[in-house]
Amino acid sequence: MRALPAQGQDWPALKQALLDAKTRDYSWKRGRMAVFFYYLDEALERIQQEAYMTFWTENNLGQRAFPSLAKLEGEVVEMALSLMHAPEGAAGSFTSGGSESIFLAMLAARERAGKARPNIVMPDTAHLTFDRACWYLGIEPRRVKVDHERLSDVAAMAAAVDEGTIALVGSAPNYPFGGVDRIAALGELAEQHGLWLHVDACVGGFLNPFLSKLGVELPEWDFRVPGVTSISADIHKHGMAPKGASLLLVRDAALRQHHRFESSAWARGTYAAYTFQGTRPGGAVAAAWAVMMHLGEAGYLDCARRIMAARATIAAGIAEHAGLEVLPGNHALLVYRSTDPGLPIGRIATALDARGWLVSRQAEPDGIHLHLNPLHAEVAEEYLADLRAAVAEAREGAAPEMAAGRAY
């Protein structure tokens, strides 16, 4: 086991050691993965880094000390609320990521309902973070099979609601397939039963509005649907901010009280927080603010355009292969599979991996999952060239099969 060094080491050597440690990592900057990263260009990378460094050590728990951060956080929340058509009186919290935003929403739903044996009802395409939140919070997760379009089956979800139900969930879009659930119908169901409806727009919050502007048809998913209570939207995904930046937005500021902790049960006086984190990095807020202000609507539209261009090129290139099929979709998530038993998708995955692509293996259907971001427009042809080689190799039957479901 490594022990703390007896004497500290110089930074140049440590920096080199850090760079050396990265040499076997997959190259996100060359677009070699379609998961875990979001990248536009070096100009935006510099802005992310410099903005973060401007507040690199400030603690956003201490907003009395740093009114700057309170103001920046407020502006980030307001810009997101306006993007998602929130009504007057709506509010939001800046969190560390989609998981924290979702955990807070589920906590608030549970606290508002105050039921003895709470459950939530969601399509089985909802992110597993909901099950994780349920596990932490003592809530029963009820996953309901999606319909033939792989979208929320609202009638089946209605049948799963009972006296213990505290919330419904819909995704905009879901991560496995990129479909936007039937949020309007879920809103009606939520209103009928007085339930909290959470829309998970961790992926779509900062992309859906711009896809719509490009003419991509998406069903209504945001606060324009009256029954929507809260939305999670990740700035560190298609909001293009560095990691550690998400939002939980609520229709009415009063709802935030349900995920607010406050106590004076120790010697040090009152401690209060809306988030799971105590100490919060000021850099994450500053960088998110700077990225949003720098990109503006025009910049996000450009990101959306590049993603759709990447999707069109890659989907068309995959479809050229007899025996490969791209599942229907119109979002940044793209799934393809093999329809030819002589062309196992697991072998294609192995052959792509050998060429430096980190492959996310979809479990169901047995396939390959891509989460596209702007950089993929530049590497789409390289991907297709390597796919051609991978298909040839897979047909020869030499490569072992990468197991299905291998995503993380």
Ligand SMILES: Cc1ncc(COP(=O)(O)O)c(C=O)c1O
């Ligand atoms: C739809 C969706 N919801 C929630 C999450 C969880 O977000 P995070 O990894 O930022 O905690 C993800 C992450 O990929 C996601 O795709």
